[in-house]
Amino acid sequence: MENIRVRFAPSPTGYLHVGGLRTALYNYLFARRNNGKFILRIEDTDRNRFVEGAVENLIEALKWCGLEFDEGPEVGGSFGPYMQSQRLDIYQKYVQELISNGNAYYCFCSQQRLEVLKEEQQKQKLPQAKYDKHCLTLSKKEVEEKLANKDPFVIRLNIEPNHRIIFDDIVRGKVEFDSNNVDDQVLIKSDGYPTYHLANVVDDHLMQISHVIRGEEWLSSTPKHVLLYDSFKWERPIFAHLPLLLNPDRSKLSKRQGDVAVEDYRTKGFLKEALVNFVALLGWNAGDDQEFYYMNELIEKFTLERVNKAGAVFDLEKLNWLNAEHLRKKSNEELFILLKQEILNSQFSINNYNDSYLLRVIAAMKERVSFVHEYLTKSPYFFEAPKEYEETAVQKNWNHETPAQLQKLSDEFNILVNPEKEDYEHALHKVAEELNVGKGKLIHPLRLAVSATSTGPGVFDIVVILGKEETISRIKNALEKIKIS
RNA sequence: GGCGCGUUCGUCUAGUGGUCCAGGACGCCGCCCUCUCAAGGCGGAGAUCACGGGUUCGACCCCCGUACGCGCUACCA
Numbered sequence: 353m354e355n356i357r358v359r360f361a362p363s364p365t366g367y368l369h370v371g372g373l374r375t376a377l378y379n380y381l382f383a384r385r386n387n388g389k390f391i392l393r394i395e396d397t398d399r400n401r402f403v404e405g406a407v408e409n410l411i412e413a414l415k416w417c418g419l420e421f422d423e424g425p426e427v428g429g430s431f432g433p434y435m436q437s438q439r440l441d442i443y444q445k446y447v448q449e450l451i452s453n454g455n456a457y458y459c460f461c462s463q464q465r466l467e468v469l470k471e472e473q474q475k476q477k478l479p480q481a482k483y484d485k486h487c488l489t490l491s492k493k494e495v496e497e498k499l500a501n502k503d504p505f506v507i508r509l510n511i512e513p514n515h516r517i518i519f520d521d522i523v524r525g526k527v528e529f530d531s532n533n534v535d536d537q538v539l540i541k542s543d544g545y546p547t548y549h550l551a552n553v554v555d556d557h558l559m560q561i562s563h564v565i566r567g568e569e570w571l572s573s574t575p576k577h578v579l580l581y582d583s584f585k586w587e588r589p590i591f592a593h594l595p596l597l598l599n600p601d602r603s604k605l606s607k608r609q610g611d612v613a614v615e616d617y618r619t620k621g622f623l624k625e626a627l628v629n630f631v632a633l634l635g636w637n638a639g640d641d642q643e644f645y646y647m648n649e650l651i652e653k654f655t656l657e658r659v660n661k662a663g664a665v666f667d668l669e670k671l672n673w674l675n676a677e678h679l680r681k682k683s684n685e686e687l688f689i690l691l692k693q694e695i696l697n698s699q700f701s702i703n704n705y706n707d708s709y710l711l712r713v714i715a716a717m718k719e720r721v722s723f724v725h726e727y728l729t730k731s732p733y734f735f736e737a738p739k740e741y742e743e744t745a746v747q748k749n750w751n752h753e754t755p756a757q758l759q760k761l762s763d764e765f766n767i768l769v770n771p772e773k774e775d776y777e778h779a780l781h782k783v784a785e786e787l788n789v790g791k792g793k794l795i796h797p798l799r800l801a802v803s804a805t806s807t808g809p810g811v812f813d814i815v816v817i818l819g820k821e822e823t824i825s826r827i828k829n830a831l832e833k834i835k836i837s
Numbered sequence: 838g839g840c841g842c843g844u845u846c847g848u849c850u851a852g853u854g855g856u857c858c859a860g861g862a863c864g865c866c867g868c869c870c871u872c873u874c875a876a877g878g879c880g881g882a883g884a885u886c887a888c889g890g891g892u893u894c895g896a897c898c899c900c901c902g903u904a905c906g907c908g909c910u911a912c913c914a
Contacts, residue, residue, distance in 0.1 A: 665848060
């Protein structure tokens, strides 16, 4: 394919929705896969919905996910400006062309008349409420008078009745509409701003967009867009309407049923690699069994032809799994950077752990965490000595003989010099033999003493990481604090 | 209501007329490994392929209808 140019065109509502991320990602993958350009265009033609800082947020979220755009706000490009609010004169120019060839017309109808019209149509049980083309009957003179008189107006698309509007969609195949079901859509609002329908078509053409890849919610208005391309005698882009992302109850993914913003997932500790991987698989697969992907692999394999038609439920369980998978694939050094940051934002920020210590903690817990923050919540004992001990673990692993046995173990540890993991193991083995008890009688209480819990890495791994002094100190502490009846 | 789109295990999905009494993944359950918890390995439960008609020697795959779901139906995108 030649000259592939695609765009992600969000309205700046304040944050990047995960559905938006999926749309942006598919655009990005398609562009990179085909050596095309990925463009960001901001659809800010609704002045009532202006949100301060929304564009910056959007760009920040896209960048975090690794979706770098080739043209757009901040980076520029030769088809700018990339903010629709800065292109108003362009839309005016083109809509005049439409008016002069009869494909659009001025409409001076008041809000009230439109409401009355709608009510009447509903009363008559008409299949659909539509504008009645009332202002199309105005003479040229009447229009000029009203314009001169500064009467408020909108400009509407003049849809010719009784014909079929047909277009192809990569995802859905041939889609067909009856023009009688398409309303004379407003193209220019009374404030002079264009509606999405006009702006989107004009910009896609001017920016030489080859493929329009967007959410399914746009499918129903595509006939209007197609008609606009035809009216301008412009070549239509290739359309691909993506299935929606759904809540667990299969309604459109919404805030009410969980997190929808990329930044929500970011603050919850999800890795960008996992989020991107997960979202890519919601509505697309390569046709093989691979589920774990890095961005470069997605780029290599992505095709629009393999995008599904049906909506997909956003399943947190699988995201969690992918997060764990991506976390485990990271090197200890990468995790080290993430963990340092995590510590800085935690109750342990006042402590200073040395690098090699943290690296050893990372290695020991790697298979046991799904999130970086779980290093702190699942193994707090690496970050501070236990204060209280897990009750059920005490009941299960501590009895009246335990204190004496642990004391003996502690004494044995105490005579070790620069012990390695094996040295602790030998010491414990020796004590167990001398006491004539199974090793478990020592191992479990030891674990409890040093970690306050009954789960975690191998106890000798914990001990060797904590070091001899700390281990002995913790055993002493446990002996003082753990009381059983 | 109208128009459009969709419908394979709970969820994400494979499947493009015979190889499917439907394969993989997440989750769930069991076993193995084992000082615990994970990870890993092995195995299991789980889908009359929404339903009903066609077409065909043969249909998850093609056609029609029904049901259900979702989207759109704004001077919002």
